């Protein structure tokens with residue numbers, strides 16, 4: 300590893316912290332974001348080195364070529380996959396992809412940047428314009444709908460990573476160049492954000508979009524996505540906030556910085572807010588890193604080693620056809636007729652949570668839609684929407700997680716047409732929900748026991764017979780009365796009965812019904828128990 304000493308010093312200011320939201324309308328907040336996203340291409344931007352997603356934990360400087368470490372004489376060769384990814388993202392954001400764009404050198408000295416400059420796009424960026432729409436309905440912002448405009452998207456190379464170690468004598472910096480020359484897209488928004496909810500919703504939405512397009516892992520924690528926040532109040536200069544490793548740091552830093560600036564303004568100390576500056580987040584406060592560099596400081600110049608990117612119109616229109624249906628459209632489709640999913644359920648089928656490796660949202664959505672379609676064919680249309688939702692998204696997924704069975708495996712024994720058969724049994728009340736749960740779990744548990752090797756499709760009627768799971772639809776009234784009397788005798792006393800009958804403690808009825816369901820193993824419906832308990836106890840409410 301290369302070694303050199305750290306060159307920044309940090310200057311602190313003290314700010315009264317206020318945990319409650321400190322926003323005041325007379326101090327209007329204005330924010331713009333710069334988001335760097337690592338593209339998950341196979342190779343790096345201008346070399347053949349592997350673009351490893353695990354480079355942070357791999358041995359340092361393992362994924363490097365002569366070009367990445369800037370040996371003199373090495374030259375860049377553009378990776379076209381990065382161009383394809385950038386095009387997909389730009390088109391999904393409705394940005395105007397420029398038919399001609401170019402690479403420029405942005406000069407600055409730092410140990411993890413051995414070229415002495417970063418190749419980026421300054422004069423003619425890859426794409427301009429476009430937007431992300433945020434809405435109350437899908438994103439929970441306060442406004443009904445708000446567009447966050449995009450200024451531009453530029454392709455650039457990442458730098459290496461510096462690791463600082465304090466020794467007795469000095470601060471040592473170790474440099475790992477695994478990340479050097481990894482392709483990035485910098486997305487720059489207009490300063491359109493006026494509150495924190497919008498910032499939060501935008502980051503989530505953008506993160507989901509890059510995952511949806513399969514162009515980046517979008518993870519903030521690994522640095523695959525890095526967000527800089529620019530913030531100003533009223534007409535004062537913007538402050539750029541860096542070193543924000545996760546969403547909570549972004550939110551906390553905005554709150555802190557807003558309050559710091561408000562205090563400066565109300566205290567009449569606005570001189571430091573006249574010029575833009577760059578500040579870092581320490582975890583509890585923002586500290587000045589430097590005055591904001593200007594374009595002149597960076598001595599931007601077109602890179603003489605890289606030709607222009609020329610994109611013919613049919614290339615752009617061809618890539619447009621590769622763009623899948625976008626998350627907002629999918630969400631709206633799922634929340635409307637005939638599916639009527641809740642926002643929460645629609646999100647499960649639209650976004651990858653990254654916390655679950657038993658399924659990916661696309662495979663799950665296909666499974667849901669296919670099952671829904673098969674099930675609709677088997678039953679009347681009325682009231683059929685709820686069963687596929689609750690049984691696939693809640694019960695089935697819950698079982699897969701519990702038993703650690705990947706969806707791709709489970710689908711082999713329960714393909715959509717078979718799952719639809721199972722749902723029909725519930726729909727026509729051949730089995731009760733309680734029995735259905737037992738049956739589904741039993742089938743999946745047995746499958747797991749065979750190491751997911753026994754691919755025979757389950758025979759539902761045989762299993763229902765074997766385990767006596769048939770719902771009892773025509774209950775003998777006399778037998779049910781005796782059954783319920785037993786439960787009352789076992790579980791109640793006079794006070795319990797008085798409180799229940801008078802309506803003082805209505806929830807006690809639920810308790811009795813629960814006992815009935817449990818003792819009948821769910822084979823008798825809750826409504827039958829409710830009727831019977833009310834009749835026996837003479838409950839009038």
Ligand SMILES: Nc1ncnc2c1ncn2[C@@H]1O[C@H](COP(=O)(O)OP(=O)(O)OP(=O)(O)O)[C@@H](O)[C@H]1O
Nearest residue numbers: 329330331332333487488489490529530531536537
């Ligand atoms: N008055 C303002 N208040 C808050 N944000 C602003 C204001 N004016 C501009 N911005 C935001 O500042 C950001 C500027 O980003 P841009 O990449 O264009 O420049 P930069 O920060 O100077 O460059 P870089 O950091 O990449 O070297 C944009 O997100 C923009 O919306």
Ligand SMILES: [Mg+2]
Nearest residue numbers: 333527529539
């Ligand atoms: Mg910036």
Ligand SMILES: [Mg+2]
Nearest residue numbers: 333485486487
């Ligand atoms: Mg920028």
